[in-house]
Amino acid sequence: MGEAVIQTMNLTKVYKKFTAVSDLSISVNQGDIYALVGQNGAGKTTLLKMICGLTPTTSGKLMLFGNASASELNQARTHMGTMIETPGFYPYLSAKDNLEYYRIQRGGKDQKAVDHALEFVGLADTGNKKFRSFSLGMKQRLGLALAVMDHPDILILDEPINGLDPMGIKEFREIILRLNQENQTTILISSHILGELSQIATTYGFISKGKLVEHISAEDLKEKCRNFLEIDTDDAQKAAQVLKEQFSISNLEVVDRYTLHVGEQMDESGQFVKALVENGILVSQVYRSGINLEEYFVSLMGGKENA
Amino acid sequence: MLKLIHADLYKVFHRAYFYVLSLIVLGLSLVLIFGLHNSSAPFNSASSAIQLATECITYPILLLPCLTDIVMHEEYREHMVKNTLSYGTNRFLLYSAKVLTSVILGVIMMAVALIVYCGSASLILQHDAKFTPLLFREFFARLAAACVVYIACLAMAAFFSTLFSNNALWIFLFYVAFYMSDLLLKLFRLSGGIDYLLKIQVTNIIKNPVSQLTTPIAISLVTLAVFFVAGAVLFRRKDVC
Numbered sequence: 221m222g223e224a225v226i227q228t229m230n231l232t233k234v235y236k237k238f239t240a241v242s243d244l245s246i247s248v249n250q251g252d253i254y255a256l257v258g259q260n261g262a263g264k265t266t267l268l269k270m271i272c273g274l275t276p277t278t279s280g281k282l283m284l285f286g287n288a289s290a291s292e293l294n295q296a297r298t299h300m301g302t303m304i305e306t307p308g309f310y311p312y313l314s315a316k317d318n319l320e321y322y323r324i325q326r327g328g329k330d331q332k333a334v335d336h337a338l339e340f341v342g343l344a345d346t347g348n349k350k351f352r353s354f355s356l357g358m359k360q361r362l363g364l365a366l367a368v369m370d371h372p373d374i375l376i377l378d379e380p381i382n383g384l385d386p387m388g389i390k391e392f393r394e395i396i397l398r399l400n401q402e403n404q405t406t407i408l409i410s411s412h413i414l415g416e417l418s419q420i421a422t423t424y425g426f427i428s429k430g431k432l433v434e435h436i437s438a439e440d441l442k443e444k445c446r447n448f449l450e451i452d453t454d455d456a457q458k459a460a461q462v463l464k465e466q467f468s469i470s471n472l473e474v475v476d477r478y479t480l481h482v483g484e485q486m487d488e489s490g491q492f493v494k495a496l497v498e499n500g501i502l503v504s505q506v507y508r509s510g511i512n513l514e515e516y517f518v519s520l521m522g523g524k525e526n527a
Numbered sequence: 528m529l530k531l532i533h534a535d536l537y538k539v540f541h542r543a544y545f546y547v548l549s550l551i552v553l554g555l556s557l558v559l560i561f562g563l564h565n566s567s568a569p570f571n572s573a574s575s576a577i578q579l580a581t582e583c584i585t586y587p588i589l590l591l592p593c594l595t596d597i598v599m600h601e602e603y604r605e606h607m608v609k610n611t612l613s614y615g616t617n618r619f620l621l622y623s624a625k626v627l628t629s630v631i632l633g634v635i636m637m638a639v640a641l642i643v644y645c646g647s648a649s650l651i652l653q654h655d656a657k658f659t660p661l662l663f664r665e666f667f668a669r670l671a672a673a674c675v676v677y678i679a680c681l682a683m684a685a686f687f688s689t690l691f692s693n694n695a696l697w698i699f700l701f702y703v704a705f706y707m708s709d710l711l712l713k714l715f716r717l718s719g720g721i722d723y724l725l726k727i728q729v730t731n732i733i734k735n736p737v738s739q740l741t742t743p744i745a746i747s748l749v750t751l752a753v754f755f756v757a758g759a760v761l762f763r764r765k766d767v768c
Binding site: 265272273274275296297298300302304305306308309310312322325326366 | 530531533534537538541542601605606607609610611612613614615616617764766767768
C-alpha cells in the first residue's frame with residue numbers, strides 16, 4: 221500500500237441551507253483504485269468537484285500529494301487527469317483539435333501526445349468528424365483521452381461509464397485496469413453501477429447523504445459478501461459443536477439460538493443434515509444464502525432506495 | 528497566461544465564426560465606401576469617408592458581445608471550464624486571459640476593417656483638400672480613445688457573461704447597460720451619474736475636440752477596472768461544472 225495521494229479531512233460543502241457533503245474524510249493511497257459508491261445525490265460529484273477545485277469548500281481540509289495550500293493544490297492538480305460528469309468539448313472541432321487546444325493550453329511540449337491519447341482510447345480514426353457528431357460512447361472516450369493525455373499520477377472519474385453499451389463498458393474497464401497496472405496510476409472513480417466497480421476496485425468508500433458511511437478494502441468487502449449455508453435448527457449452539465467435531469469446520473457463525481451460518485464445505489449440506497439428525501438436532505431448513513455487493517450497498521444505505 | 532491566450536486563438540482560428548464575422552465587417556466597410564462613391568459631392572470624397580468613420584465609432588460596440596461569446600461564454604455553455612480548472616489553472620489568470628484574448632480578436636478585426644476601409648477610401652474616393660494627415664491624426668486619436676471604451680465594454684461583457692449562464696440574458700443586459708443606463712439613471716433620479724456612462728464617453732469622443740479626450744479615457748479606464756475586478760471576483764467564486 222502506497223502513501224496517501226488524496227486526503228480529505230472533515231470536508232464540508234454547504235449550498236445555502238443544503239449540506240451536500242458533511243465532515244467527509246477519505247484517504248486514497250497511491251496505486252489504489254478507489255471506488256466512491258453512493259445513491260444519486262449522495263455527494264459523490266460534489267466531493268470530486270472539491271478535490272478538482274471546481275467548487276470551493278465550506279470547511280475542512282484537502283491534501284493532494286501531501287500538499288494543502290491553494291498554490292500547492294493547483295500545482296498538484298497538474299498531475300491529475302479528470303473527467304467530471306458529461307465531457308465538455310467544442311462541438312465544432314474534431315477530437316484531435318479539441319485535444320490540441322488543451323495541449324497548447326497546458327504547455328505540453330510533446331506534439332504526439334494528442335495522437336497517443338486518441339490511440340489509447342480508440343479514437344484515432346475519427347479524422348475530421350466534429351465532436352457534435354460523436355456518439356455518447358465516443359464523447360466519454362474523448363473525455364478519458366483528455367484525462368490521460370498528460371500521463372497523470374491520479375485519475376479522477378465521475379460516473380465514466382454512464383450511457384455506455386456493454387462493449388464500451390468492457391473496454392473502459394480494460395483501459396482503467398491497464399492504466400493502474402502498467403502506469404501505477406491511482407484512480408478515484410465514482411459510480412453506482414456496482415457490478416462494474418466490483419471488478420476493478422481495490423478500496424470502497426460508501427457515501428450517503430453527504431457522509432462517509434463505510435470505508436472498506438475489496439478483500440474485506442468480499443468477505444462480508446461471501447456465500448454461506450444457513451441452517452435453521454432447534455439448537456444452533458449444539459449444532460455448531462457437532463459440525464466442528466465431525467467436519468472440522470472453522471468458518472462457522474451462530475447467528476442466534478436457532479440459526480447457524482456455515483461458510484465452507486457448502487456442497488456437503490446433505491452430510492451436515494444427516495449428522496445433525498443423528499445427534500438429535502432437529503433441522504427445519506437448509507439453504508444457500510449470502511449477499512452480493514448490491515444488497516450490501518442497500519443494507520448500508522438503510523433500505524430500498526435506488527442505487 | 529500566454530499559453531491560455533495561444534490556445535484560445537488556436538480555437539478561434541480553427542472555426543469559421545470569426546472569419547465570417549470579419550467578412551461581415553469588411554463587407555460593411557466596403558458597402559459604406561461604395562455608398563459614398565455613388566453619392567454626390569461633397570460626400571463622395573475621401574475626407575467624408577473619414578468623417579463618416581468618426582461618426583460610426585459607436586457601432587463596433589454592437590459586435591463586442593460576439594467576441595466575448597466565442598472566447599468565454601461558449602466555455603460555460605459547453606461545460607468546458609472544468610477541464611481547464613481541474614488541471615490547476617489559476618482562476619484569475621484564466622479570466623484575465625479570456626478578456627485579453629477577446630481584446631486581441633477585437634484589435635485584429637478592427638485592423639482588418641480599417642485597412643480595407645481607409646485603403647478603399649483612398650483608392651476609390653476623390654482626394655479633396657480636407658483629406659490631410661491632420662484629418663487622419665484626429666481620426667486615429669479619437670479611435671484610440673474609443674479603443675479604451677471598447678475594452679471597458681469587453682470587461683463589462685465578460686462580467687455579465689460570468690454572472691448569467693443564459694446567453695440571451697447576459698447579452699440583453701449588456702446592451703441595456705450600455706445603451707439604456709442613462710434612461711434608467713434618469714428614472715431613478717440619479718442623473719448626476721450619467722456623465723460617467725460609457726455611452727456618454729463615446730459621444731464625447733466623437734464630438735469633443737481632440738484635446739479633450741483625456742476625461743473620457745480616464746472614465747473608461749475606471750469603468751474597465753471596476754468591471755474587470757468584479758468579473759474576476761465572481762469567477763473566482765463560481766461553482767463550475
